Amino acid sequence: MMKEVVTSIIFFALAFGFVSLTETQVITMEKYIPVMIFLILVSIITLLLFKDVTINYFKNLNWKRSLILISSSLLVHFLVSYVVINFFPRPEWPFSSKGASFLLMNNYYVWAKPLDVFVQQLFILLLVLRLSKFGLSLKNITILFMFGFGLIHIFQIFKTDLIIGLTFTVGAIVSSFIYPYMILKKNNGFAYNFMIHLLMYNIASILAYTLY
DSSP, X not given: XXXXXXXXXXXXXXXXXXXXXXXXXXXXXXXXXHHHHHHHHHHHHHHHHTHHHHHHHHTTSOHHHHHHHHHHHXXXXXXXXXXXXHHSOOOOOSSOOTTOHHHHTOHIIIIXXXXXXXXXXXXXXXXXXXXXXXXXXXXXXXXXXXXXXXXXXXXXXXHSOHHHHHHHHHHHHHHHHHHHHHHHHSTTHHHHHHHHHHHHHHHHHHHHHHHO
16 A cells, blocks of 8 residues: 555656646746646646546536636636736835746736646645545545645745745645545535635735735
8 A cells, every 4th residue: 555655646746746847947937828728738638547536526526516616716816816917016026036926927827827726636636536545544645745735835935035935835734634625525625625726826916915
């Protein structure tokens, strides 16, 4: 069992890193339409490669409620983006804002970020379901996510500043308690996670544009 668990975690980390680096460093955030196409292709390929897992999960969803949740979160995202871009003065950041799309509030953030969140949540869904299948309890899965997500996001401290970096890290740790629980214990957990994940970025953008 341990071998399967380690393999799943390594595969998740590699897939997550590949997608993140490709969209932000290879294609780059300036080319948001190619990024969107790339993320759509990643979503389709992932769903097809792991259809034995995804079909069983998604067929049990309340699709009406899931569509309402996702549509509502997208509406909030576009509304927040519009308000921040058009009515909030752009701060003079004391650091480079290149590495954080919600600071740039560019087309990538507005249009591609929801797809990026969808892909991340798809990877999270697959990892949680596989770890659960291999016998890990919700508590153990949460601990793994807490350390993994915390370590990944703590590097934001070096990319931005202490406040934003710590906010990202704390948000990631809190999410580690939410995402696995929603997937394993709640119907429409994937939709709730998508909504929460995107909302956290929206809140971060508002705070960044009001506090700096």
